[in-house]
Amino acid sequence: MTTRDDQIRQVVAELDVHIAEVEANVAVLKALLAEGEVPGEEDPS
Amino acid sequence: MTDVTSETLRRWRESQGWDVPRMARELRKAARDTGEDVAAHHGLVKMIPQWERGNRAPRERYRLLYLKIFEDALVLSRGAEAGVNIAVRLAEVRSRAASLPGPDQIRALEAGALAKPRKTLTPVEIRALAAEAIAQLHEVAGKLTKLSALLGDESGEDKS
Numbered sequence: 001m002t003t004r005d006d007q008i009r010q011v012v013a014e015l016d017v018h019i020a021e022v023e024a025n026v027a028v029l030k031a032l033l034a035e036g037e038v039p040g041e042e043d044p045s
Numbered sequence: 046m047t048d049v050t051s052e053t054l055r056r057w058r059e060s061q062g063w064d065v066p067r068m069a070r071e072l073r074k075a076a077r078d079t080g081e082d083v084a085a086h087h088g089l090v091k092m093i094p095q096w097e098r099g100n101r102a103p104r105e106r107y108r109l110l111y112l113k114i115f116e117d118a119l120v121l122s123r124g125a126e127a128g129v130n131i132a133v134r135l136a137e138v139r140s141r142a143a144s145l146p147g148p149d150q151i152r153a154l155e156a157g158a159l160a161k162p163r164k165t166l167t168p169v170e171i172r173a174l175a176a177e178a179i180a181q182l183h184e185v186a187g188k189l190t191k192l193s194a195l196l197g198d199e200s201g202e203d204k205s
Binding site: 004005007008009011012014015016018019021022023025026028029030032033035 | 188
């Protein structure tokens with residue numbers, strides 16, 4: 001196992017975390033949009 | 046080499062595509078290099094199948110010769126295995142990064158979510174959520190660039 005391999009593993013692990021953060025936030029935003037599309041949950045005004 | 050089984054000796058030999066006479070020649074060659082005295086070629090051709098079947102155990106001098114012969118191959122094999130694991134993880138993480146929405150798409154989601162009052166989140170929380178997603182997206186782009194530099198390629202993807 002080389003230093004370069006270790007660095008790659010480290011960056012991949014960090015990428016994993018950041019990607020998961022984006023995916024989670026985007027999932028919430030999409031869920032909010034979907035919530036607005038559910039009949040009966042829309043604002044009646 | 047007490048943990049090396051007779052089966053392992055056969056696998057090592059076969060991993061190089063060597064038949065028994067070739068293995069005998071390699072043992073004698075390694076012995077010559079280290080000044081060891083070993084059995085004649087025909088003797089080794091008889092002994093190797095016995096070692097590989099587990100009928101008898103090789104003496105220490107032969108065990109050390111096996112290690113000398115296969116040491117480099119074993120190190121290379123372990124390195125290659127680690128490389129494959131990294132490559133798989135790399136492909137996986139890049140694929141996930143490529144499927145993320147861009148900043149414009151996140152802003153569009155934010156605008157859609159803000160268009161109507163929501164029961165679950167306030168507008169401030171929705172804006173904060175979108176801003177955080179975009180900030181993390183920039184982090185992803187930065188890490189992909191770093192990864193490309195480490196790999197010495199130009200295939201990193203920029204999501205910013």
